[in-house]
Amino acid sequence: MSANTPAAAPAKSKKMLIIIIGVVVAVLVIGGGAAAWFISSRSHADEEDGAAPVRKEAPKVAPTFLPMENMVVNLADPGGDRFAQIGITLELEDAKTAEQVKLYLPSIRSGILMLVSQRTSTELLQREGKEKLAADILREVSRPLGYTVPTERARAAAADKEEDAEDRPSRRRTERNPVHRVLFSSFIIQ
Template sequence: MAPPTTVATASLPAPGRSSKLLIWIVVAVGLAAAAGAAAYFLLPRFTGGAASAAEAPKPAAPEKPIFVMLDPLTVNLQAEGRSRFLQIGMALRVRDEHAKAQIVEFMPELRSRLLVLLSNRPPESLVTPEDKAKLAGEIRTALNAPLTPETPELGISSVSFNIFVVQ
């Protein structure tokens, strides 16, 4: 007869003990989450966080824009064989009332700068939105140049077209 063989069994924890440990871990995590939520919602009231947020200064309202409307201009375009014209009207956005007053005072010179800048352009260079944006930048640069050696640049921040007709 063969000697009886013994089967080695791994020692497993008692089923009642592991389930109790798991329950205690879940309860501890739940209590920690509840304590964190309570601290998040209640602590600002005790430390003045909610009151200071309500009393915080509101951001300043954006300043009212200042525009100078220019009378429409009509200029000859460089065309091969036939006459082509550009009729353009625009508004200049300026930084302050002083710049607006300077533009009104020097309007004849500014219109002359515009006529020189716009005349004899090929009509094909004024077709796409990119071309018009580039032209607006050129106009802003030309008009922002100082009017006299003693004066600073005008402070024109943007040029908006309200009439743009190529004929």
């Protein structure tokens, strides 16, 4: 009998090892299945609750910046002894728009010079004056490209009309202006 005992011990340990590995594999499979079920049932519950499915947005393209030469302009102050030196950079949608703007640059510069020359130094020293000038320059740059930018008065009037006429169908979609913003790179008033 003593000869059978050592042989029986390795057979039992092999069987025990196989049973333990089987139990571990079964636990892992059951746990993975439960996790997959939980995740899928959670995403289905979100869809049923009316939550919008996550959409992948198109990758954003970096805007193109078009710096313009600095401009020196006499201001509309009494006496005519004040002037402004302004550096402007345009934020455009893409390089194609930059090429289009370059074609119209002489008329755009002329329009900007006319806009600035109508302002006073006190107006341009205020933040609101600079913001209004930037909006006017945006309109001036967009005009040769065929886009219209409404003035503040026009926007306010349109908002009043929309409040009065709620029964009208929604406005038709307009094209997006490829000229995003007007940035001042320098602004000196003397």
